[in-house]
Amino acid sequence: MNAIPLRRFLATPAFKALLALLLVLLFGLVFHGDGAFFKLGTHRDALRQISVYGLLACGLTLTVISGGIDLAVGSVLALVAVFFSLASLHWGWSPVLAIPAALGVGAACGALSGTLTSWGRFQPFIATLAVMVIARGLAKTVSGGEKVSTAVQGPDGTMRYVEVPPVFRAIDSRVLGENLAVVSLILLLCLLITWLLLARHRWGRELYAIGGNEEAARLSGVPVGRAKLAAYVASGLFAAVAGICQAAQEQQGDPEAGAGYELTAIAIVVIGGTSLMGGRGGVGLTLIGMLTVGYLEKILSINSVPESTRLILTGVIVALAVLAQRSRR
Amino acid sequence: MKLFPVLIGSLSLALAACNPSVPESSAKGEPEPSTAKTFTIGMSQCNLGEPWRAQMNKDVEAAAKEHPNLEVIFKDAQNDSLKQRGHVEEFVQQKVDLLIISPKEAQPLTEPVAKAMEAGIPVIVLDRALLGDKFTCFIGADNVKIGEAAGKWLATQLEPGAKIVELKGLMTSIPAGDRHNGFVQGLGDAPVEIAFDADMKWLEPNARKEMESALARLPKIDAVYAHNDPGAHGAYLAAKAAGREKEMIFVGIDALPHEGVAYVEQGILSATFQYPTGGKEAIETALEILAGETVPKKMVLGSRIFTKENARAGGEPIG
Numbered sequence: 001m002n003a004i005p006l007r008r009f010l011a012t013p014a015f016k017a018l019l020a021l022l023l024v025l026l027f028g029l030v031f032h033g034d035g036a037f038f039k040l041g042t043h044r045d046a047l048r049q050i051s052v053y054g055l056l057a058c059g060l061t062l063t064v065i066s067g068g069i070d071l072a073v074g075s076v077l078a079l080v081a082v083f084f085s086l087a088s089l090h091w092g093w094s095p096v097l098a099i100p101a102a103l104g105v106g107a108a109c110g111a112l113s114g115t116l117t118s119w120g121r122f123q124p125f126i127a128t129l130a131v132m133v134i135a136r137g138l139a140k141t142v143s144g145g146e147k148v149s150t151a152v153q154g155p156d157g158t159m160r161y162v163e164v165p166p167v168f169r170a171i172d173s174r175v176l177g178e179n180l181a182v183v184s185l186i187l188l189l190c191l192l193i194t195w196l197l198l199a200r201h202r203w204g205r206e207l208y209a210i211g212g213n214e215e216a217a218r219l220s221g222v223p224v225g226r227a228k229l230a231a232y233v234a235s236g237l238f239a240a241v242a243g244i245c246q247a248a249q250e251q252q253g254d255p256e257a258g259a260g261y262e263l264t265a266i267a268i269v270v271i272g273g274t275s276l277m278g279g280r281g282g283v284g285l286t287l288i289g290m291l292t293v294g295y296l297e298k299i300l301s302i303n304s305v306p307e308s309t310r311l312i313l314t315g316v317i318v319a320l321a322v323l324a325q326r327s328r329r
Numbered sequence: 330m331k332l333f334p335v336l337i338g339s340l341s342l343a344l345a346a347c348n349p350s351v352p353e354s355s356a357k358g359e360p361e362p363s364t365a366k367t368f369t370i371g372m373s374q375c376n377l378g379e380p381w382r383a384q385m386n387k388d389v390e391a392a393a394k395e396h397p398n399l400e401v402i403f404k405d406a407q408n409d410s411l412k413q414r415g416h417v418e419e420f421v422q423q424k425v426d427l428l429i430i431s432p433k434e435a436q437p438l439t440e441p442v443a444k445a446m447e448a449g450i451p452v453i454v455l456d457r458a459l460l461g462d463k464f465t466c467f468i469g470a471d472n473v474k475i476g477e478a479a480g481k482w483l484a485t486q487l488e489p490g491a492k493i494v495e496l497k498g499l500m501t502s503i504p505a506g507d508r509h510n511g512f513v514q515g516l517g518d519a520p521v522e523i524a525f526d527a528d529m530k531w532l533e534p535n536a537r538k539e540m541e542s543a544l545a546r547l548p549k550i551d552a553v554y555a556h557n558d559p560g561a562h563g564a565y566l567a568a569k570a571a572g573r574e575k576e577m578i579f580v581g582i583d584a585l586p587h588e589g590v591a592y593v594e595q596g597i598l599s600a601t602f603q604y605p606t607g608g609k610e611a612i613e614t615a616l617e618i619l620a621g622e623t624v625p626k627k628m629v630l631g632s633r634i635f636t637k638e639n640a641r642a643g644g645e646p647i648g
Contacts (some may be wrong), residue, residue: 036545041571045541145383151591159586161595172570250533251566256378257534301542307500307528 013273013281013325017288020271020321024295033302040179042302048181050294052077052249054286055187055242056265058194059110059235061286064269065198066231067211067278068117068124073239073265075135076109077258080243082139085148085253088165095167103240109135110236114229128232132262139255148253164251171248183245190238194283197234207231211278268293271321292321368427368619370401370612371420375433375457376408381606384585385431385455388608396616410437417441421448427619429611431455439463451618455607462626466614468607470630472507473514475602478632478647479580480515482600483552486578491551492524494543494577496564498531498556505531508556508582524550529560536563544568550577557582558589558601565597584635584644593640603633603644 009015028037036042056073063070080102087098109131116127150162174181198204206227209217218224247253266276272289274281296317300310370393377383386403393399402425406413410433418441420428428450432438435458442452443463451465458467483493495512498505505528513523524547527539536555543550544567553568555561561581568574578599583589589601607630617624633644 033542034546036542039545042542042545045538045545049538049541140378145377146380146587149587149591150595151587153587159591159594161591172566174570246534249537249566250563254533297538298542301527301539302545304525304527304539304542307530 013285014288016324017271017273017285017292017321019324020317021288021292021295023320024292024299024317028295028299031299031303033299033304036302037299042298044174044179044181044184046294046298047184047187049297050290051181051183051187052242052246053261053264053268053293054290055190055238055245056261057268057286057290058187058190058283059238060262060265060269061194061274061281061283062198062207062231063124063235064266064274064276065211065278065281066207066228067214068228068231069128069266069276070110070113070232070235070239071125071128071262072109072113072131072135073235073242074258074261075132075139076106076236076239077243077246077261078253078255079109079135079139079142080106080240081247081250081257082143082148082253082255084244085247086142088167088247089148089150089162089253090152092162095165098167099244102244103237106236106238106240106243107233108236109239110233111229113236114232117232118225118228136255136259143253143255145255147255150251168248168251171245172251183249186241186245190241191283191287194238194286198283203227203230208279211280213279264293267318271318273325289321292317367398367400368615369423369425370399370615371416371423371425371428372401372403373413373416373420373428373430373432374403374405375410375413375431377405378408380585380588381583381604382431385606385608388606389429389612390608392609392612396612399612399615406433408433410434414438414441417445421445421450424448425450427615428452429455429615432457432459435460453611453614453618455611465618466624466626466628468610468614468628468630470605470607470632472504472604473511475582475604475632475647476508476511477515478511478634479508479554479582479600479602480512480517482515482602482634483554483580484516484519484521486599487519487521487551489520491521492547492549493521494540494547494550494553494564495523495526496529496536496539496553496555496560497526498529498560500528505556512554521551529555529563531557531560533559533563536560537567540564540567541571544571544573552577553579555579555581558585558592558598561598561601562588562592565592584633590635590640590644593635593637596637600634600636602647603635605630605632 032038059073060070083105084098084102087093113128113131116122117124150164151159152162153159171182206222209222210224210227214224246257268289269286271292272285274285372389374382374386393401404416406416413433414437428445439460442459445452446463454464454467456469497509525543529536529539553564555564558581561579565574565579581589581598581601582604584601584603592598593601614624632647634647635644639645
């Protein structure tokens with residue numbers, strides 16, 4: 001009785017993704033960096049460090065399942081980080097105003113990607129590539145090419161310093177007796193929302209259908225354009241949340257922030273086992289992929305492994321994880 | 330938001346233009362051709378995305394503003410050697426009177442610059458060197474000396490047995506290698522130890538991550554030496570999150586007004602060592618070249634240390 005569900009579980013993408021994660025954790029048990037791996041703080045930090053990437057991966061899970069991709073997430077992160085820092089640090093906006101406005105900026109970028117994809121008939125790769133470049137340019141423009149920090153330059157060239165606003169401190173603090181970073185909590189919340197949308201909401205099923213076969217979905221009455229647009233808007237929103245978290249953790253808005261983050265986020269989604277062809281996968285897998293990448297990075301870091309070796313090892317793990325996903329479906 | 334400084338800038342430029350700058354040349358006792366004639370300078374920047382390089386352009390612009398007969402055209406190659414080569418060729422076609430270039434890398438840009446020289450355009454090379462000698466003047470700072478100054482200064486601040494965390498720039502880049510080697514030389518025989526080092530690729534978020542690992546590994550850290558100020562700031566944020574920022578001091582390099590100097594003034598960093606952009610010196614040298622004077626082939630810029638005590642006064646030169 002028990003054997004069949006077990007065997008079935010062993011064949012699921014979730015198990016295969018877990019295998020990669022376990023391999024990485026085993027790695028940590030062996031190379032523990034003078035015991036650093038056994039400290040609670042190391043795990044808390046690993047979770048904090050992967051949170052921003054994880055937020056981007058939430059959005060990417062949605063667009064990838066719909067058969068698309070969102071390359072713009074890293075740039076949108078930068079644009080929102082710059083905007084949120086300008087609003088909070090330089091213009092003195094209250095978070096009640098700054099956070100919704102920042103989310104609006106992200107949603108607008110997502111809406112642009114979605115409109116180009118759904119009604120402009122752009123391939124998602126091209127549409128989001130365009131938005132990626134535009135958002136980066138906007139981030140550099142509104143920041144004047146400089147990091148937006150607590151040092152505010154007056155018109156006469158003198159510098160004044162503003163306090164790091166409470167909202168920055170709050171996002172970069174910890175809860176549960178200092179054991180969980182607030183950004184990780186935000187990530188968990190976003191994962192939960194993504195899961196609810198994908199697994200329990202009509203829109204989620206529509207995305208799977210579109211990713212599986214867009215024409216078939218259209219013919220069976222799925223509002224393809226609207227559902228896809230919503231996926232890109234959601235991706236923009238998650239990128240905006242990531243941007244807010246990035247700004248709070250850096251205490252500044254860096255127009256160069258998030259460059260290359262989209263690739264890490266895509267790697268997370270793929271390592272989890274969500275298919276880049278669309279139609280298959282889920283946010284639970286993304287969570288596993290996230291932990292795999294996060295722990296790998298952390299373990300390499302506590303052992304102060306040189307950068308060159310890190311690149312090779314990361315690439316090898318990505319390849320192995322994808323290989324494991326493919327074996328014997 | 331940026332309109333105000335621009336307005337003031339153009340206003341002062343207009344004022345300066347109205348102001349006849351004759352007294353300057355008459356003071357020297359001979360009519361200077363450079364004040365009578367307008368010169369166009371091409372400034373080819375390899376990557377304006379780096380704040381330090383943005384500062385370099387600002388320094389060039391500010392210095393050029395003092396001289397109404399200079400017009401500077403800026404081009405940004407966005408970290409692309411071929412794009413920068415294109416910019417150099419554009420400047421040659423445009424027949425600028427002088428070229429300032431801060432090259433991305435030596436090999437691909439040596440020849441284009443040599444061609445500019447052949448076309449009769451004097452070239453000032455800023456910060457990164459080219460191969461051979463087909464340029465007029467090289468202006469740059471010495472990262473080994475700056476790293477050494479940081480090491481020497483830190484050695485005086487620390488007790489015997491102190492543990493240092495070194496957060497390196499991209500170790501395949503020459504500045505990071507120099508800042509590391511200089512630092513080790515500067516520490517000399519001081520009874521201190523570099524107990525943890527990591528490559529943070531010049532990026533603040535990476536520095537924070539690596540510092541968290543250092544904090545997990547080492548029960549006590551006395552100092553953090555980062556190869557740039559954002560790195561030191563990232564380390565500070567990590568230590569602060571762990572409640573351990575009071576146990577150690579933080580030292581960075583670059584001392585940009587918005588970054589390192591601001592951090593020192595806020596008490597986040599104990600010291601930062603300036604890596605001068607040479608923007609001002611480039612314009613001064615350009616004026617000399619345009620006036621027909623001979624200039625040295627190589628100029629090494631001095632550095633300054635900024636601490637809480639002297640930051641507002643503009644730091645102090647190091648030996």
